Structures are given as C-alpha cells and as structure tokens.
Amino acid sequence: MSFILEAKNLKKSFDGVVALSDANFTLNQGEICGLVGANGSGKTTFARIISGLIRPDSGLLYLYGSQIHLKSHLEAEKLEISMVHQNLSLIPEMTVWENINLGREFTTSLGILKKEEALIKASQALQELKVNISLYDKVSQLAPSEKQLLEIVKALSRHPKILILDEPTASLGFKQVEILFEKLNQLKKDRVSVIFISHRIWEITKICDRLVVFRNGKTVGEVDFHQQPRDEKLIIPLITGKKENEKEKSIHEKRPFRNFDTHQTILEVDNLSKKEKLYNISFKIRKGEIVGLGGLNGQGQEEILLILSGYLKKTSGKIMLNNKEVLIKNPSQAIERGIFLVPGDRQKEGLFLNHNVFTNLIYPQVALKKQKFLLPLNALFQTVSTAIQTVSLVPPDPRKLVSHLSGGNQQKVVIGKWLSLSPKILLLNDPTKGVDVETRRNLYKIIADLSNQGVSVLLYASDNEELIANCDRVLIVFEGQIVEEICGDDICEENLIACSLRVQ
Ligand SMILES: Nc1ncnc2c1ncn2[C@@H]1O[C@H](COP(=O)(O)OP(=O)(O)O)[C@@H](O)[C@H]1O
Ligand SMILES: [Mg+2]
Numbered sequence: 189m190s191f192i193l194e195a196k197n198l199k200k201s202f203d204g205v206v207a208l209s210d211a212n213f214t215l216n217q218g219e220i221c222g223l224v225g226a227n228g229s230g231k232t233t234f235a236r237i238i239s240g241l242i243r244p245d246s247g248l249l250y251l252y253g254s255q256i257h258l259k260s261h262l263e264a265e266k267l268e269i270s271m272v273h274q275n276l277s278l279i280p281e282m283t284v285w286e287n288i289n290l291g292r293e294f295t296t297s298l299g300i301l302k303k304e305e306a307l308i309k310a311s312q313a314l315q316e317l318k319v320n321i322s323l324y325d326k327v328s329q330l331a332p333s334e335k336q337l338l339e340i341v342k343a344l345s346r347h348p349k350i351l352i353l354d355e356p357t358a359s360l361g362f363k364q365v366e367i368l369f370e371k372l373n374q375l376k377k378d379r380v381s382v383i384f385i386s387h388r389i390w391e392i393t394k395i396c397d398r399l400v401v402f403r404n405g406k407t408v409g410e411v412d413f414h415q416q417p418r419d420e421k422l423i424i425p426l427i428t429g430k431k432e433n434e435k436e437k438s439i440h441e442k443r444p445f446r447n448f449d450t451h452q453t454i455l456e457v458d459n460l461s462k463k464e465k466l467y468n469i470s471f472k473i474r475k476g477e478i479v480g481l482g483g484l485n486g487q488g489q490e491e492i493l494l495i496l497s498g499y500l501k502k503t504s505g506k507i508m509l510n511n512k513e514v515l516i517k518n519p520s521q522a523i524e525r526g527i528f529l530v531p532g533d534r535q536k537e538g539l540f541l542n543h544n545v546f547t548n549l550i551y552p553q554v555a556l557k558k559q560k561f562l563l564p565l566n567a568l569f570q571t572v573s574t575a576i577q578t579v580s581l582v583p584p585d586p587r588k589l590v591s592h593l594s595g596g597n598q599q600k601v602v603i604g605k606w607l608s609l610s611p612k613i614l615l616l617n618d619p620t621k622g623v624d625v626e627t628r629r630n631l632y633k634i635i636a637d638l639s640n641q642g643v644s645v646l647l648y649a650s651d652n653e654e655l656i657a658n659c660d661r662v663l664i665v666f667e668g669q670i671v672e673e674i675c676g677d678d679i680c681e682e683n684l685i686a687c688s689l690r691v692q
Contacts, residue, residue, distance in 0.1 A: 190253045192217045192381050193238070193350060198247035200233055200405075205592070207233040208244070209405040215350065218379040220372055222392040222399030226427055226624035227594035230405040231385050232274055235352045238383070239271040240264030265291075270348035274355045274385075274622070276339045280328035285310035287327055288342050313345035318367050332359040332532070333485050340368065351375065352383040357391060358622040361485030361650065362685070369395050387624055388651070393418035401426040428626050443636075445676040446660050448474040453511065454644045455527075455613055457496070460505030465491045466668045469505070473613070473644045478635065480659035480679075481648040483688045488668040489648040490532065493615045496646070497529035498522040509612075523556065526612030530602050530619055538602040539590050546586035549575050549605050556609070575604035578637075580630050596620075596627025603634060614638060616647045620654060632657055652684040664688055 191214045198211040208230040215221055223231050236242045237249075240258035249256050251267060258264050264271075278287050288310040310323055319337045327335060336359045343351060357365050372382055372395060386392055392399055393413070401409040401423070409426040416422060451474035460469040466488045473479050481489040494500035496507065498519040506513050509525055516522045522529070531537035540548055549572045553563060576584045579600035581593075590601055599619055606614070616635070620628045635658055639645055649655050655662050662679050664672040664687040672687040 191215055191250070192252060194248075194250040195234070195238070196248040196250075198234065198237060198244045198249075200230075200237065200242070200244050206405055208237075210407065211247070211402065211405065212407040213400055215381050215383065217381055218376055219397045220376055220382040220384055220395055222396035223383055223385045223402065224387070224389070224392060224399055224423065224427055225402035226626050227596045227622075229402040229427075229624075231402055232354055233405075234402070235271060235354050235383065235385065238264070238350075239269055239352060241271075262291075265346065268347070268349035269352070270343040270346045270350070271352040272340050272343045272354060272356050276335055278327045278335060278339060278342070280326070282327060283323065284314075284321055284325050284327065284330075284338060285323040287338060288313055288345055290342070292346070309345065313341045316344065317341050317371055331486055333361060333364060336360055337364065344371070348380065350381050350383070352385075354385045355387065355622055356384075357386055357388060359485070359650070362652075363484065365391065387622065387628075389420050389423055389625070390653075392423070393420065399423065403427065403429055424625060427624070442656050442677075442679065443478075443658055443660065446477075447676075448477040448660060451475050451477065454509065455496075455646075456506075456508040456511070457492075458506040458508065460492070460495065460507070461503045462488075462491055462495060462500065462668075463503045464668075466495075466502075469668075469670055471663055471670060471673075473646060475644060476639050476642045477661065478639050478645040478647060478659050480655040480662035481646065481665055482652065482655050482662045482674075482684050483665040483671075485650055487665040489665050490617060491668075492665070493529060493617050493646065493648055496522065496527060496613075497615055499529070523552070523609070526610065527615065528606040528609070528611045528613070529615045530599070530606075530617060532617040532621070534595075534598050534602050539598060541589075541591040543590060544586060545576070545581065545588050545590060545593075545601055546572050548590055548601050549586070549608075552605050552609055571608045575607050578607055579604040579634055594624075594627070596623040596631070599623060599627070599631065600634070603631070611638070611643050613644045613646065616645065616649075618648055618650050621650065628654075652681055655684060656680065666690060 193215040195211060195213040198208050200208040211230060211234050225231050237244050240261040240263050285307055289306045307323060314321065317337060317340060319341055321330060321334050330338065336356065340356055356368065375382060384396060396413065398410065398412045400407060411422055453472045454475050455473045458470050461467055469492060481492060483489060491500060495502045496516065498516045498521050507516060508514065514525060550568045553571065572586050576586065581600050582597055590598060620631055635645060647658060656679055659679060662674045662684065663670045674683055674687065
C-alpha cells in the first residue's frame, strides 16, 4: 500500500538547537494519525515542514509516492495540505469572515472582491463546526476557545486532503471537542487524512487509528490501534522513554482524601458578583487546601481568578483573608497580600519572553522592593537557584532565554517567580494547558508540595483529569454560579461531567 504522505529522516536545527534529528512518518489515506511527544520533541517543527512553512535541513518528503520539495506554504496549500496552528494564524484586527478567507481572496478577474461570496463561504464554514460567532466580530474580541475554533474553521474551509491539527483542543471545552471529533470522523469517511497532535492521550486513544511518537526530535515508536489496545499505559512510556514502573502512579491518579473542615480558613468569598458574569459566588478555602473550579469552559471560572488577583473589578460581594475583609483593587494589592496568579496565557501575561530565566525569576522581588537600593546580588542568585531547583526547571540554566524554553518549563518559571515571596494563596488558571505529560507530573508535584507547606490553591483546569489528580474539593461553575461542590472520593470523571452539564 502506498502512503499519501511519507517523511524520511527529516532533520532540522535552529541556530544549533536541534528540533528534529531523525523524524520518520507515514500517513495513509482516510486515517487519523496521532502525533505525540513531550514538549520540545519536534512535533510543531514537523508540522511546519509538512505545511511548507519551513524547510528541513535534510531528509525526504513524498506525496502520493512522488518526492516533493515544498518551497512555501502556498505550495503546500496548492497540494491541499492545511494546518491548524498551535499559536494560531489569525489576524486579531481583522473580522471573522476576513480571517476565514485570508490568503484566498474571492476576487473577480478585475481584482474586485466578491464580498458576498466570501461571506457565504465563511458562514457555511462556521456552521459546519457549529461555531456560534458573528462574521463581523473582530478576532481580538473573541474568547480563546472561539479563536481556536475559528482557526480550525479556517483550515477546514480550504477542504484539504491532508489536515494537520497542532494541539487544537488545548483551549476547547469537552463539548467543543466532541463536535470537532464528529467532524474529523466525517472527514475520515470522505477519505481526508488527518495528523492530530495532542497532549491529551485520552483524545488520541479516542479519535486516532494510529499514533506516532517523537522523542527528542526522533521517531521512537508507533502504535496501531487496529492491532494494539487503546491503552494509555502503552503510550506514556514511549513518550517519556522510561519503562513503565508498576509502582509508579499514573499522573491522573486521584488525590487521596484529605479533610480540611477543622483547618483555619484563609480565604472566604462572600456573595461575589460581577455584572453579567458572576452571581453570588460564595466559598471558603482553608490553609493548605487545593480547591478546584470545574465546569464547562467559560462559565466564569477565569473571572473568579481575575477578581481575586486584582485584574478584574467585582460589582459586589466581599473577599476576606484570615476573617478580615480586604480590598483587592489591582494586582499589586493582591500580591502584597500573598495572592498570586499564574495566568492562562503565560506567554502574554506571565513572562518577559525576551529576557532570561534569572530576570524573570527575580522580577517580583525587585519590583516589590520599595527602596531604590538594589538587592544584594548573591541573595538574588540564591533565590534563583532555589526556585530553579524547586520547580525542576529543564535546563536548570538561569541564563536561558525564556522564549527558548518549552511551554511546560515556561510555566515552571511563572510559578517559580512567586515562590520567593512566600505565597499564601496561589491562583492557577489552567496551568498545564498544552504541557506534556512529564512536565505535568512535575507541576502536579509542585502544587502538592506547596499545599503541604500550607499554601492554599485555587485551580481552574479545563481537564477534569487534572481536577481529579489535584483537588481536595471541586466547585462546579455553571453560567456564573457555583452549582455544586464535590468532595473527596466523589471527585470522579462521571460526577464532574454530570454536574458540569447539570444532569443528575
Ligand atoms: N524557530 C525556532 N527557533 C529556535 N528554536 C526552535 C524554533 N522552533 C523550535 N525550536 C526548538 O526546537 C525544539 C522542538 O520544538 P517544537 O517543534 O516546537 O516541539 P513540540 O511542538 O514538540 O513542543 C525545541 O527545543 C524548540 O525550543
Ligand atoms: Mg508544539
């Protein structure tokens, strides 16, 4: 059988950083092939080569059995290859319909835009994925999940023969993922071939026919689900390169039950409301407790975190720390009180990407220092080295530019920078979104260690598995209200989904 696409011995380096050292890949017609690997294993680089955005240093690429040399993205599009980009390829200042049609303007032979045709096409494309946004909205105004869906719609509207999806589900809720999967299955029936990149192994085992594993830029394994079971346990050792250890706990193993009823209440939120977003939110968090915010995406969970961290103003309600009402009108007031946010978009909000690890880690200390004197350098070095160790940064190098770190390690820097300021409450906004299995494990351990040291944690996660693995208690948010509280052993996938969907 000949492959629709085949890549042999692809190599690619960026200024000495090896992204791919020996990537091999095959794709059959009408199959969904997963591509997995830790952060930095070369998946995106591979996808960009296949879609003509970058050229490999060496290696061979075949399409329908013939060798091809993709010189540009346009050339790949002509060969009916489309890609859904991990970092999205939308233009924020343009509208939804303009973005969908970007790069293939509907023009007459005289160069006049056939706007009506473009609008109809865009509207059809949105409907196909049941995306409920206006054609005239500016992309910058859309929610992250809407942007992601639009990015998918844009790729689909090109009716590709080969569709590459680079972590398309990271910011989607599970209902949206279901719609996407329905669409992918339909594409499969239409003999379209799909490369599906995801960190969510359960998505891979659900949707894919086969999967290929990359490790450090090399193809290290393949699992064909027609012959092998759809089992996470087979895949994770391939990704990590470690032999499955019987005793090693699954990262999604449930946190053992801990009862905090008699512990000191650190944070109390009483009847918190935000116009059109949140209604009478009340809850308590006790010292060292890890409380989750669950529910479908976009039900107000992020707004709760943003109000508590001073980025968003509440309309009414009280916030109490150690039984005393406090005002949190801006982020500095939250920070002064030991409440720190690890933001959702770490690249935009949490880091100075063009600075090194050292600068990022000492920034809060320096910024909070009221007097103008510099802090003693050796104390700063000590802070940085402790933080690097605590979060197990890879590589443990303070001189490394943050933009050169993998997503998971960038996230570790965001958490690390708060550690020197002795956090009382850590607010985590979907901290492992787009982070590989190994780094997730590290982050879960950091969360557990902090909790054992008495830090209270409020965690919003778009993955139910993450709530199960970390939380002592989960509050389900639905349309701006807390509709359910799940504790201890009741925190399981079925309960979380049932409560999120409001089914009993
Ligand atoms: N444009 C680039 N410049 C420098 N290094 C890069 C660039 N793109 C990727 N890399 C590096 O190549 C490696 C593979 O990255 P990537 O393909 O993004 O991996 P993945 O998608 O599996 O997380 C990483 O070490 C990354 O830092
Ligand atoms: Mg990637």
